[in-house]
Amino acid sequence: MTEPLLSVEDLRVHFHTDAGVVKAVDGVSWSVAPGETLGIVGESGSGKSVSALAVMGLVPVPPARYESGRILFKGRDLIAADEKERRAIRGKEISMIFQDPLTALNPVFRVGHQIAEVIQAHEKIGRIPARAKAVELLGEVGIPNPRQRAREYPHQFSGGMRQRAMIAMALALDPLVLLADEPTTALDVTVQAQIMDLLIRLQADRGTAIVLITHDLGLVAGHADRVLVMYAGKVAELGTIDDVYYRPRHPYTLGLLNSLARMDQRRTDRLRPIIGQPPSLIRVPPGCAFHPRCPFATDVCRRDVPALEPKDGPDHLAACHHADQVELQQSPAAS
Amino acid sequence: MTALVEVENLVKHYPIRSGIVFKHDVGAVKAVDGISFELAAGETFAIVGESGCGKSTTARCVLRLIEPTSGTVRFDGEDITAAGTARLRELRREMQMIFQDPFASLNPRMTVRGILREPFRIHGLEEDGKVEDLLEMVGLLPEHASRYPHEFSGGQRQRVGIARAIALNPKLIVCDEPVSALDVSIRAQVLNLLEDLQKQLGLTYLFIAHDLSVVRHIANRVAVMYLGTMVETAATDDLFERPSHPYTQALISAVPVPDPNRERSRRRILVSGDVPSPVNPPSGCRFRTRCPKFANELSEAERQRCVDEPPALVDRGEGHPTACHYSEARTLV
Numbered sequence: 001m002t003e004p005l006l007s008v009e010d011l012r013v014h015f016h017t018d019a020g021v022v023k024a025v026d027g028v029s030w031s032v033a034p035g036e037t038l039g040i041v042g043e044s045g046s047g048k049s050v051s052a053l054a055v056m057g058l059v060p061v062p063p064a065r066y067e068s069g070r071i072l073f074k075g076r077d078l079i080a081a082d083e084k085e086r087r088a089i090r091g092k093e094i095s096m097i098f099q100d101p102l103t104a105l106n107p108v109f110r111v112g113h114q115i116a117e118v119i120q121a122h123e124k125i126g127r128i129p130a131r132a133k134a135v136e137l138l139g140e141v142g143i144p145n146p147r148q149r150a151r152e153y154p155h156q157f158s159g160g161m162r163q164r165a166m167i168a169m170a171l172a173l174d175p176l177v178l179l180a181d182e183p184t185t186a187l188d189v190t191v192q193a194q195i196m197d198l199l200i201r202l203q204a205d206r207g208t209a210i211v212l213i214t215h216d217l218g219l220v221a222g223h224a225d226r227v228l229v230m231y232a233g234k235v236a237e238l239g240t241i242d243d244v245y246y247r248p249r250h251p252y253t254l255g256l257l258n259s260l261a262r263m264d265q266r267r268t269d270r271l272r273p274i275i276g277q278p279p280s281l282i283r284v285p286p287g288c289a290f291h292p293r294c295p296f297a298t299d300v301c302r303r304d305v306p307a308l309e310p311k312d313g314p315d316h317l318a319a320c321h322h323a324d325q326v327e328l329q330q331s332p333a334a335s
Numbered sequence: 336m337t338a339l340v341e342v343e344n345l346v347k348h349y350p351i352r353s354g355i356v357f358k359h360d361v362g363a364v365k366a367v368d369g370i371s372f373e374l375a376a377g378e379t380f381a382i383v384g385e386s387g388c389g390k391s392t393t394a395r396c397v398l399r400l401i402e403p404t405s406g407t408v409r410f411d412g413e414d415i416t417a418a419g420t421a422r423l424r425e426l427r428r429e430m431q432m433i434f435q436d437p438f439a440s441l442n443p444r445m446t447v448r449g450i451l452r453e454p455f456r457i458h459g460l461e462e463d464g465k466v467e468d469l470l471e472m473v474g475l476l477p478e479h480a481s482r483y484p485h486e487f488s489g490g491q492r493q494r495v496g497i498a499r500a501i502a503l504n505p506k507l508i509v510c511d512e513p514v515s516a517l518d519v520s521i522r523a524q525v526l527n528l529l530e531d532l533q534k535q536l537g538l539t540y541l542f543i544a545h546d547l548s549v550v551r552h553i554a555n556r557v558a559v560m561y562l563g564t565m566v567e568t569a570a571t572d573d574l575f576e577r578p579s580h581p582y583t584q585a586l587i588s589a590v591p592v593p594d595p596n597r598e599r600s601r602r603r604i605l606v607s608g609d610v611p612s613p614v615n616p617p618s619g620c621r622f623r624t625r626c627p628k629f630a631n632e633l634s635e636a637e638r639q640r641c642v643d644e645p646p647a648l649v650d651r652g653e654g655h656p657t658a659c660h661y662s663e664a665r666t667l668v
Contacts (some may be wrong), residue, residue, distance in 0.1 A: 043518035144608075158609045187387035188545065190606050193589035197605060215519060218548075218591030222598035241595045258592060259523035261552035264592045264668035266572055270530065271552065273523030277488050291518075333594045 007031035011069030026049040026233040037210040039224030047233040052179040092122045095170040099182035101162035105154040112150025136169040160191035171255040181213045232289035239316035245333040249311045249318035296322040340374040345406035366392040367561035381542040381554035388560040431500040435512035437492035441484040448480040454502040471500040490521035511543045562621040569655035577664035579653040581628040
């Protein structure tokens with residue numbers, strides 16, 4: 001594997017609220033290399049977006065507090081970096097696209113103006129060439145009539161086009177890392193396919209590292225190289241998609257795969273859901289956070305937090321006391 | 336099999352009005368434009384399609400929550416489009432709905448007991464002890480009755496919504512995206528609950544969804560809608576194994592499956608552009624503006640037919656009806 005471009009090391013981001021301390025990210029590490037796609041999956045409230053927001057410096061401090069950890073980009077720690085240094089990186093070398101482009105785009109400025117603004121913020125370039133570059137970018141992401149569209153406002157765009165415009169903005173300065181937080185969740189599947197196709201082509205052209213944050217295990221299976229499974233603010237499992245889907249070593253991963261309805265197979269039986277529901281991040285169960293829902297749980301799980309350790313190879317990590325028993329289960333993804 | 340619901344030529348147009356003093360119609364949003372289908376007692380019939388295709392409007396017209404512009408809906412042989420207010424209220428005991436957003440569909444100021452008592456109160460029925468029974472049926476505890484909706488998780492709230500829907504022992508339940516707001520692990524729980532209740536109570540489901548994986552799992556038959564019309568309908572496995580309309584094919588090929596090897600070997604059929612406006616749908620076949628077959632495989636003469644003649648929903652040799660002049664079954668999953 002090539003040297004990681006961006007790595008998050010033992011990151012802890014806790015939110016101090018009136019109701020208690022929300023441990024949104026609690027000791028999470030991951031990295032992404034040039035040209036690679038890392039999927040981060042988890043259910044709502046698992047903390048899957050927070051580490052990406054931390055990379056961008058978009059976590060509000062307070063209420064949040066960085067309890068520990070480093071975010072290394074090209075060897076520099078972004079948490080320790082001053083605002084000026086971070087601004088130079090954010091939007092230029094690392095950029096982010098969000099789930100809802102309507103809230104991410106400013107409704108009172110023309111789309112072309114907003115893209116040009118990003119370019120002008122980072123480069124010594126005049127207004128007119130910046131505008132021209134914005135039009136060019138809109139064309140590149142597949143917006144028909146880019147010259148005219150650049151003069152329109154976000155509300156005049158359809159959902160898929162807004163997402164394209166946001167991708168154009170994120171790619172304006174040829175970033176090395178693209179953080180995509182649920183980039184297609186608000187879109188219909190045929191438009192989702194168009195957008196993912198676009199991201200893959202751009203990645204192939206430019207060698208961008210992509211972090212794809214989603215709850216959709218199908219999307220990750222189709223588009224990621226490696227996947228990180230998060231549960232209750234911690235990493236449950238990390239590995240190549242083949243390892244994680246075909247040889248899951250964490251019961252939560254296995255449970256997720258078991259509970260999925262499959263479009264590509266005839267129905268065999270009822271679904272096998274995970275019992276119970278995800279914990280509130282204010283009251284995470286002691287020991288392994290997954291133990292109340294886990295069919296493998298024993299006393300040790302209720303007592304000790306399992307460490308994230310290599311299983312059958314240095315690149316496949318799982319945080320489970322009973323990973324060996326999980327291995328004996330047939331993964332439903334293996335067909 | 337007897338049909339519980341028969342829908343014939345259902346049309347729902349929303350007029351677009353203009354003018355300040357002299358209001359006049361300048362057009363219409365053709366949300367649903369002439370669709371027909373039947374629901375057999377005890378089956379799950381799913382309508383799938385992307386946003387704006389008219390699937391929810393169809394569902395609401397079946398319950399007459401909105402008035403159809405034209406067409407008939409027969410429930411148990413009775414034309415409900417002609418039913419008066421009093422009769423309609425009686426009929427509503429037999430047909431209920433489960434909504435997508437369990438937070439928006441439960442009154443935040445009422446306890447669960449209050450919410451579950453309301454159907455009985457409205458219809459002047461006795462409800463002694465029924466609230467507790469209902470909670471048990473949907474997998475909640477009797478003590479949950481005194482809580483408010485905000486005290487529940489999304490999955491539990493959806494269970495309350497389901498309890499309310501089954502309270503009066505209906506025959507038909509319209510499920511409008513019942514699990515799309517739920518997380519994966521909770522989704523499976525609610526789908527299993529819906530299946531258990533169907534078996535236990537002999538329910539018929541009209542299932543509205545955009546998630547094809549869920550539909551393949553739960554439905555007996557599926558209809559695909561595009562821009563207000565039905566483009567293909569078939570028994571579930573038949574539809575997924577032999578999709579014949581280019582839109583169905585694009586839809587199926589666009590859904591990612593949680594199996595890396597299969598994903599690597601799959602062929603995606605990409606459609607171009609966005610759904611056209613339902614105010615001015617394209618002439619002839621409504622899908623032709625985005626259709627990959629129209630763009631890449633047809634001759635000029637063949638295309639002309641797509642432009643001129645709206646294709647009827649009939650069996651063209653694929654074993655199930657499709658609305659495409661040049662339909663042809665393909666294997667995609």
